[in-house]
Amino acid sequence: MLYYSSMSSILLPSSKRVAIAPTVRFQKRCYARKETGMDPKKETIRRALYPGNIRNKPTPTGTWRPNVGKALQHAIPSVQAHETIERAWLLHKRHLRKRREEETERKYECMRKAMDELASIDSHLYMEANKPENPRARSPEEAELLKTLKASEARASDARIRGLFPRELRVPTDTPSRSGWKYDWKPFHRPI
Amino acid sequence: MSSRKFLLLCRRNTSIFSTGRRTLATVTAASPSSLSTPVHYPTPPQKPKAKPKLLTSIILNRAPIITPTPTPFERAFYTYQARLRRVLFNPFPYDFYFKQGSILEHRFNLEERKRERLAFGPQFGVADELDKEKAAANKAAVEQLAEQEGESEEMMPRTHPADEARDYKSLDRKGKRNLYLLLQENEGTWRFPQGDVKKGELLHQAAQRDLLTECGEYMDSWIVSRNPIGHYRPPRRAPSLGKPKPDEVAFFYKAHILAGQARPNPETVKDFAWLTKQEIEGRVPDHYWDGVKDMLSEH
Numbered sequence: 001m002l003y004y005s006s007m008s009s010i011l012l013p014s015s016k017r018v019a020i021a022p023t024v025r026f027q028k029r030c031y032a033r034k035e036t037g038m039d040p041k042k043e044t045i046r047r048a049l050y051p052g053n054i055r056n057k058p059t060p061t062g063t064w065r066p067n068v069g070k071a072l073q074h075a076i077p078s079v080q081a082h083e084t085i086e087r088a089w090l091l092h093k094r095h096l097r098k099r100r101e102e103e104t105e106r107k108y109e110c111m112r113k114a115m116d117e118l119a120s121i122d123s124h125l126y127m128e129a130n131k132p133e134n135p136r137a138r139s140p141e142e143a144e145l146l147k148t149l150k151a152s153e154a155r156a157s158d159a160r161i162r163g164l165f166p167r168e169l170r171v172p173t174d175t176p177s178r179s180g181w182k183y184d185w186k187p188f189h190r191p192i
Numbered sequence: 193m194s195s196r197k198f199l200l201l202c203r204r205n206t207s208i209f210s211t212g213r214r215t216l217a218t219v220t221a222a223s224p225s226s227l228s229t230p231v232h233y234p235t236p237p238q239k240p241k242a243k244p245k246l247l248t249s250i251i252l253n254r255a256p257i258i259t260p261t262p263t264p265f266e267r268a269f270y271t272y273q274a275r276l277r278r279v280l281f282n283p284f285p286y287d288f289y290f291k292q293g294s295i296l297e298h299r300f301n302l303e304e305r306k307r308e309r310l311a312f313g314p315q316f317g318v319a320d321e322l323d324k325e326k327a328a329a330n331k332a333a334v335e336q337l338a339e340q341e342g343e344s345e346e347m348m349p350r351t352h353p354a355d356e357a358r359d360y361k362s363l364d365r366k367g368k369r370n371l372y373l374l375l376q377e378n379e380g381t382w383r384f385p386q387g388d389v390k391k392g393e394l395l396h397q398a399a400q401r402d403l404l405t406e407c408g409e410y411m412d413s414w415i416v417s418r419n420p421i422g423h424y425r426p427p428r429r430a431p432s433l434g435k436p437k438p439d440e441v442a443f444f445y446k447a448h449i450l451a452g453q454a455r456p457n458p459e460t461v462k463d464f465a466w467l468t469k470q471e472i473e474g475r476v477p478d479h480y481w482d483g484v485k486d487m488l489s490e491h
Contacts, residue, residue, distance in 0.1 A: 044287050044288050045288065047285075047288075059282075061282055063282045064282075064283075065279070065281075065282075065283045067316075068279060071278075071312055071316065072280075074312040074313055074315075074316070075275045075276055075278075075312065076276070085269065085272060089269055092265060092266075103489065103490055106486040107486060107487060110421060110422035110487050111419065111420070111421050111422065113422070113423065114421065114423040114443060114444070115419065115420070117423050117441065118395075118420065118443065121246070121441065122243070122246070125246075125394065128394050128395075128418070129394070129418050130418075130419070131418065133417075133418065166450060168412065168451065169255065169414070169448060169450060172256045172257055172258055172259045173258065173259065174258065174259055174347075175258070175347045175348045175349075175350060176257050176258055176352070176364070176367055177348070180352070180364050181257075181362075181363040181364050181451075182451040182452070183363070183452065183453050184452075185410060185411070185412050185451040185452035187410055187452075188412075189409070192397045192400045192401055
């Protein structure tokens with residue numbers, strides 16, 4: 001909460017208030033006030049939680065590192081060099097994006113031609129292929145199988161939801177797992 | 193973008209008229225002759241061209257396990273950006289995170305000064321003018337701590353022994369790339385797993401069944417969608433032995449392998465391999481390759 005303490009009285013008429021320049025003092029918040037004789041641990045916590053809010057520097061939080069000018073000169077070769085690097089990076093990203101888009105375009109064309117071919121061959125199969133997958137539906141074979149299975153196996157069979165990605169499909173990591181690929185997987189029959 | 197959106201666009205091509213359904217709005221071309229002569233139904237067209245035999249094929253993909261290696265330009269750019277962040281960010285509140293005078297603080301200060309020198313040059317990261325003995329004592333304490341803590345966990349290497357050994361059956365090989373399952377028939381040609389479509393069966397169900405029969409049940413596979421991702425028509429062979437064989441069309445379905453290994457059926461299949469796109473190009477017949485190459489991922 002910021003307190004504005006104005007030197008002029010509130011009761012003055014509006015015209016007169018404009019004439020007097022109100023001095024507004026920003027008071028620091030009371031919980032952020034530095035107290036003398038306080039536990040130094042609490043002081044550090046307080047300083048970390050409530051950084052100064054006096055905005056007299058260009059940065060949003062008002063704190064640069066101490067030797068920011070010198071460090072910046074060592075970091076950036078020159079303004080032109082920085083801009084060149086920026087352009088080179090954007091160009092690189094553009095190349096990657098174009099390559100990815102071209103590949104997607106080729107794959108889409110394959111799909112489209114395949115669907116057109118299927119439509120010309122067999123309309124029933126075409127219609128069935130176009131039907132959206134209902135993630136909550138259970139085919140009659142699955143329902144029958146559920147009755148025969150144990151609770152854990154039933155849960156495993158329900159876990160693979162049609163139309164959604166399986167959770168075993170892992171995201172690539174920087175280094176492979178210690179155990180490597182799981183070669184011995186016990187077959188779990190799922191109705192087609 | 194989902195495959196459904198693609199196909200809704202495709203459906204524009206098929207019109208109501210082609211399926212023969214008539215609504216109130218359909219208009220037939222009125223010809224003068226039809227009014228005078230008695231209405232006669234059109235003769236059924238000649239025997240339609242034979243439907244090709246349907247086959248389903250699976251492109252079983254092992255997705256990349258490892259992230260791609262950054263190029264030298266990318267690495268240089270990331271270092272440059274890290275340096276800029278180091279310049280512009282707020283100073284680190286080290287007095288909040290480390291107790292004053294503790295060994296961890298000394299360790300942090302040593303490491304931070306090293307990082308500063310690395311980023312900006314030898315003029316930065318210089319220690320404050322301290323008592324030399326104190327500084328030496330701190331350094332010794334830090335080294336003792338490092339010894340006590342021991343070595344940090346070793347990361348697994350990004351290349352697997354299967355890479356050097358060129359074991360094409362291994363699923364750990366080429367962690368950064370997409371691998372596809374290729375089977376070698378008894379005659380010697382390499383192709384993707386394939387099979388026919390039974391009556392009354394849908395294509396994606398046939399694909400699943402064919403995968404299980406040709407490659408065994410010891411793989412946890414997941415077929416991505418009901419829609420085929422491509423098709424292939426083998427070249428017409430000249431009818432040499434009497435009745436010509438009907439045309440065949442193979443529809444390809446994409447699937448992922450999540451665990452397990454292929455155990456191909458020895459009756460139809462001699463050998464199998466997990467290959468990248470470039471390696472497949474070398475093994476597969478040319479016409480087949482032209483039909484199939486656009487479905488596979490470059491990377």
